[in-house]
Amino acid sequence: MTSGFEVPQPPRRQRPWKTILITLGIVLVLCCGGAIFGGYRLFKSVENATEPARTAAETFVTNLENGDVDAAYGLLCKPTQAKFTLDAFKDGVSKQPKIQSHTFGGVNVMNYNGKVSATVALVLTADTGFTERHVFPLVKEDDQWRVCGQPY
Known part of the structure; x- marks a missing residue:
């Protein structure tokens, strides 16, 4: 016999752990x-700060390796060029012994x-x-990195 009334179902059990785990x-x-x-952003900002100095030093040494002393001299800072003429x-x-090859050892800006x-x-x-x-000191002159001090 049905009386038109439905038997109430017990309230559904709450699962707070499921909500907590999803939120977590x-x-x-x-x-x-x-x-x-x-x-990633920190790595890129450090790389952007150090890479130009590294490139300048490596270009200087590569010029010496290739025997292009004039080009290497052009990468010296003004005080060092004033201290050493091109001929000197x-x-x-x-x-000095001729540089045959080089590898990167580190940079600090x-x-x-x-x-x-x-x-x-x-x-x-x-x-x-x-x-x-060998540690090469560099300074920034006119927005360009230059080898300074005792270069080689």
Whole structure:
């Protein structure tokens, strides 16, 4: 016999853990995505700051490897060019063992009171077979990185 009344069903059991886990999962995905994006941006900003200094030092050494002393001299900063004439620089380079190859060893860019400088370490292999880690000081002149100090 049906009376027109339905038997009420017991209230559906709430599952708060399911809601909590879904929310936690979404937060975790967003945090990990943000951390990955932030790490990538940090890496790119460091690379953008150091790559031009590294390139300048490697170009300087590549010019010396290729025997293009004039081009290497053109990459020296003004104070170093004032200290060494082109002929004195050529003479100094000729008295050194010829660089046969080089590998990158590290770069450090500094900004001290608005004066931007860098040091680039390159591992130089001479034609004699001798290998030396040489640190090249660089300064930024007219928005160009220049090798400065005792160049080689």
